Amino acid sequence: MTVQSPLAIEATGLVKTFGEVRAVDGVDLAVRTGSVYGVLGPNGAGKTTTIRMLATLLRPDAGYARVLGHDIVDEADAVRGVVSLTGQLASVDEDLTGRENLILLGRLLGLKRAGAKARAAELLEAFGLIEAAGRLVKGFSGGMRRRLDIAASIVVTPQLMFLDEPTTGLDPRSRNQVWEIVRTLVAEGTTILLCTQYLDEADQLADGIAVIDRGKVIAEGTPGQLKASVGSGTLHVRLLESSQRPEAERVLTRGLEGVHLESDPAALSVPCGDGERAAEAVAELSRAGIRIAGFSLGQPSLDEVFLALTGHPAEEQAPGEDDIDQEERAA
């Protein structure tokens, strides 16, 4: 299979240290051309550093990588000619207008003045930025800024695009817009390396995922494989009256394991294999006369994936509320 579809990214043993910190500690990646590859991990896991090395912004301390066949150190210019980068802090010039940003990029990529203007106009329209085109980017909302950032990355269609946390901090609507753009880009043949903190984002977009923690790839697979390795989703139930929670807990415990009382006195949650099972549980609650304000079935969160894969929470500095509760109780 890899014979027919050569790899867009092949990285072996990439290492980058900053002082004492091994930000990236031997990362191997193999990304098929034409796919979306997700790199999933918490803040500080080494995702951005990995991208920066692959985009030729940082020189690896050890290891090597080829991007679309070009060595990232020896043929950095050739790599720059085929990739584009969308950074975590939107890589657009805040002191220029949206339109000026796109024209600037078009000119720097070699378009003539008229061509750059026409391309900017086309992108502004496609990304719903026409009204804002003449405003300084400083005044853009997060979603607009992100869209402009992606537009700037495709002024000339790249063969490979690095997307570093494209939806962090966006509202659901803007997030869906960004996802739609990514899907269209892939349909048009661009390979995408997507860094994200969100499992559902990787799930929505990626064909393959590497989970990265403390500079190392700790798991790899398709989204389905990863979720299966973690287990199930979680049913969250919110009651109309918190006084009914003990009763609700009893009802749920009959059929399911691991019922958890949340810090909200009217809420509880339970790991739940699939939607059917969850629907049954909700029906049982209702039969028992428990009044439900709302419920939802969530995918395993990144925290749960992490906990399952590494045995430690994704963000050590931010333990879950229940952990604090338990510690306080113990004290």
Add this chain to the structure above:
Amino acid sequence: MSTASTTTAHPAPTAEEAALRKALSSTPRPAPPSPLSAALTFGWRGMLKVKHVPEQLLDVTITPVMFVLMFTYLFGGAIAGSTRDYLQFILPGVLVMSILFTTVYSGIALNTDLTKGVVDRFRSLPIWRPAPLVGALLGDSVRYLLAGTVIVVLGVALGYRPGAGVPGVLGALGLVVLFAFGLSWVFTTIGLLLRSPQAVMNAGFMGIFPLTFLSNVFVDPETLPRVLKGFVDINPISHLVTASRGLMEGTATAGEIGIVVAVAAALTAVFAPLTVYLYRSRG
């Protein structure tokens, strides 16, 4: 999954989606721009910033006016006996000083730029490596020219008379801007080495203040103590002032001008590659 996303209906492809698809369909990659074209594009970027925030020009308009007025009328009577004579002496010096002070801002601007994500994008483009820096300095040269023009116009209005007329003034302006371009590379290097714009500003002015004052900008060095005079005589800024005065008066020698051009070239030869190296290798 039974999450909210499935409840949003999938609309039929709209005009917007069609536009998106069209915009995303492959745009062929043109040949990369020439070094000059890339640098000029970055110069254009600098000009756009000025257009959006014209207040940035205060340091190249109001400050030179202040310098001319202050030094002429504060020191003129005491140093030269008359403000008119002193203006004739000091104007080329103030021209040099004002423009050289402005070069520090090139370093500050670069340092500020680095804190923004857009630099990553520039660095990931297949363009001539020094283009962002050369372009920024070309843009700054326009600022230097503006400052110089303000000073000369004000000076003439106050009674300054260049012996060599307009060609002399243009020659002096060109020489000062050329020197400033060379000196800017020193400050862009500092701008890449230090961590905050404030630090760059402090370091920059700590260097440029004594260098400018310990020159022949304000006084004839003949009156100075020997050691100080020795320093003033080798100070490149003194040579720049001498050459500028000469050009404006019509008495400049090729040697005087040659030294200045050589220093500017040397500064560029050393600090431009250093700046480019630091810019590229910065994580």
